[in-house]
Amino acid sequence: MNINTQEQFELILDSSIESQEFIRLTLGKYRGGEDGLTKIIVRIVQFKSSIKLSFTYGYKTKEIVKNYPIEEGVDLIKTLIGSDFMSIRLFSIKQDVQLEYGKSQNPKINFIKPTFTNPVDTNPQEHDHRKKRYIESQNNVYLRALGITNSQGNVVKTMEDKFRQINKFVEIIHGLLESSGLAGKSHISVVDMGSGKGYLTFAIYDFLNNILDKEASVIGIESRIHLVDFCNSVAQSVNFERLHFNQGNISNYSAEKSDITIALHACDTATDDAIYKGIQSDSSLIILAPCCHKQVRKQIHPNMVLKDLLKSGILLERQSEIVTDGLRALLLELSGYKTKVFEFISAEHTSKNIMIVGIKSNHSINKEQIIGQIKDIKKLYGINFHYLETLLFPDFFLSPDLADLINAELVSDRPIIPI
Numbered sequence: 001m002n003i004n005t006q007e008q009f010e011l012i013l014d015s016s017i018e019s020q021e022f023i024r025l026t027l028g029k030y031r032g033g034e035d036g037l038t039k040i041i042v043r044i045v046q047f048k049s050s051i052k053l054s055f056t057y058g059y060k061t062k063e064i065v066k067n068y069p070i071e072e073g074v075d076l077i078k079t080l081i082g083s084d085f086m087s088i089r090l091f092s093i094k095q096d097v098q099l100e101y102g103k104s105q106n107p108k109i110n111f112i113k114p115t116f117t118n119p120v121d122t123n124p125q126e127h128d129h130r131k132k133r134y135i136e137s138q139n140n141v142y143l144r145a146l147g148i149t150n151s152q153g154n155v156v157k158t159m160e161d162k163f164r165q166i167n168k169f170v171e172i173i174h175g176l177l178e179s180s181g182l183a184g185k186s187h188i189s190v191v192d193m194g195s196g197k198g199y200l201t202f203a204i205y206d207f208l209n210n211i212l213d214k215e216a217s218v219i220g221i222e223s224r225i226h227l228v229d230f231c232n233s234v235a236q237s238v239n240f241e242r243l244h245f246n247q248g249n250i251s252n253y254s255a256e257k258s259d260i261t262i263a264l265h266a267c268d269t270a271t272d273d274a275i276y277k278g279i280q281s282d283s284s285l286i287i288l289a290p291c292c293h294k295q296v297r298k299q300i301h302p303n304m305v306l307k308d309l310l311k312s313g314i315l316l317e318r319q320s321e322i323v324t325d326g327l328r329a330l331l332l333e334l335s336g337y338k339t340k341v342f343e344f345i346s347a348e349h350t351s352k353n354i355m356i357v358g359i360k361s362n363h364s365i366n367k368e369q370i371i372g373q374i375k376d377i378k379k380l381y382g383i384n385f386h387y388l389e390t391l392l393f394p395d396f397f398l399s400p401d402l403a404d405l406i407n408a409e410l411v412s413d414r415p416i417i418p419i
């Protein structure tokens, strides 16, 4: 018997449900007549007495969930394929299958390595004792490739802090999507500045695309070419098609538009370069975990009273971190962002645990007042300039002779990083 491509896809769908290999199915490229509907995500869900197919109807501004008995749900999927929805992806633990309707009569079918290799847990109550994580370690191919897990899918002892950080970071991003207005967007672009070995870059890509079902593209910017090559090869091997790593210096990166700019533990003024690029690319969210704070540390010349207070090196060190990050938050506010500053992970795991978040907002600000606050703080600590203000507002804060001084100082300080 000859069967056409759609029938072939439907048989694979039936068999994935029967063999309990079905994970989920997404229906995209909507061509039907319902206003605002863009996609449907179908999952398998355990209810008290039965298992059902749960359809999440994604509209431009809302989501509606409807549950169907398995057979009814599968029939419904078959009526929608190729009539209302032109792009269908089946995720099963054996393989992903993509069915694509174009201009020609016959749809194209593609078989891809499975994104998910764990069977669906249809009875979550049974496992309530197990801590739920955003990014799971078991069967996670990229965590294995990045050295976070071993071949049994267990987190390597020395990587436990990193794994905790990854999950905490994803949890924070999840919360911030709502407050920044990005939660309702189906396409999201992210730039991770100073992406290093890509631990968090991979996790955010995985979370946005495979857990939240968004179409997210993520770029990692990193100066060290061997890390860039390594991360690109891992991204390819796990079929993360919209995840790319580019070699370059953050200060030279030119982004047209990115929704989220991230810089986690980018060194010293690289954090300021990332903030500047995030503002330039009109990011709704700027997320930073600053690392070392040398630029302001060298500038601090406190007045007599503060001098006594900060005579111990460690206190001066801590104070310069607070002044650097406090001024960053004020400069973000001056640029139209609401800011939050908090500890994102316990200090017992890392001392570099302060996170600064900027959320773009239309709220009115008193510019004069913020400029006055920044000037007062600089005066109190005897600081000539904060590197970020030289990027964002040179005219507000700098006199021409000071600008020359700054140029000389920054040129001599800045590490030479190949582009």
Ligand SMILES: C[S@@+](CC[C@H](N)C(=O)[O-])C[C@H]1O[C@@H](n2cnc3c(N)ncnc32)[C@H](O)[C@@H]1O
Residues within 6 Å of the ligand: 193, 194, 195, 196, 197, 198, 199, 200, 221, 222, 223, 224, 227, 248, 249, 250, 251, 263, 264, 265, 266, 267, 270, 273, 291, 417
């Ligand atoms: C401490 S690592 C952090 C990596 C990653 N963000 C994380 O949190 O796991 C900082 C990374 O930023 C890169 N980096 C520092 N300054 C940079 C710059 N100006 N341009 C591009 N990459 C930079 C370094 O090479 C390094 O890999």
